[in-house]
Amino acid sequence: MISIKELTKQTGVSVRTMRYYDEINLLPPAGKTEGGHRLYSEKEIKKLQEIQFLKSLGFRLIEIKEMLSDKNWDWEIGLKNQLNYILQEKQRIIQIEKTLKGLLNTLKIENSVDLTYINKLIQLYQSKNEQQNIFRDKYFHQGERKLLNKLPKMDSDDPHSLEWISYLVDLKKFKHKGANSPEIQQIIHCMYEKAIDTFGENDDFFNKLWEIRKSPEKSTKMGFYPIEQDILNLIEEAWDFYENKRH
Known part of the structure; x- marks a missing residue:
């Protein structure tokens, strides 16, 4: 388990962003110290990498939350929809x-x-x-x-x-x-x-x-x-x- 500060050093994601991910229940910490500081395991680190990757593809956080939480998520439809959106943005x-x-x-x-x-x-x-x-x-x-x-x-x-x-x-x-x-x-x-x-x-x-x-x-x-x-x-x-x- 690592602290939120150590996580930000490793990933470059700001403390403010990690706190926001926790607030919207996108990426809650694995636990907290007695002093209330957030702690993260390898599982959360892997999920953070997935979030950052999907963000780089233009997906919104609300979409990412659904994609990563829904085991029945249709990735083909989701990716095709995102591709169409990106192509339209490209023309714009x-x-x-x-x-x-x-x-x-x-x-x-x-x-x-x-x-x-x-x-x-x-x-x-x-x-x-x-x-x-x-x-x-x-x-x-x-x-x-x-x-x-x-x-x-x-x-x-x-x-x-x-x-x-x-x-x-x-x-x-x-x-x-x-x-x-x-x-x-x-x-x-x-x-x-x-x-x-x-x-x-x-x-x-x-x-x-x-x-x-x-x-x-x-x-x-x-x-x-x-x-x-x-x-x-x-x-x-x-x-x-x-x-x-x-x-």
Whole structure:
């Protein structure tokens, strides 16, 4: 038999937790000293390990109490139910993760904190509804729709998406210098090389994307992140200047 303090040293479970387990009759001590101190045997230590393991799987204490006390407990049903719950929680956490990443990326671009505005943007680019798919099918053939999967994602922190986001941030930063300035032309050069590297030489695809991007209504239907008109005008003017220099 060991004392509660010795048990906490061996297991790392706090004295307060052990007392609570006793109070709810989840893990009563094997006995007590004359002074009223709790004592635990190997049996209680083993049960404590079982409790901690089941807790690590996401089971609640009330469930654990029933599982360990009911000899007729159906473990298959219990474990399947817990697995379904964990899978649902996993999807919820993944969605929260994407939302936080999208929030951070939006803040990089907007350089301000307007939670109502940002929340609307997040809802926009997270929306994967049937109308979006219909709109995409209308404009892009099957081969091009595969290329759409390579577009940057605002709710991601993959290097590909972050690179495109950085170009948009830099365009806003240097827009006052004009479309043919060295700073803007360098950004356009990087965008051009990135586009060719990602999508290949595909003028029809680029032209369709740009037609949609220039239209606020079509961009919304596609689920694109909204870009201010002055930035779109800057990109178009700078791109034409860059193309003329290349040729």
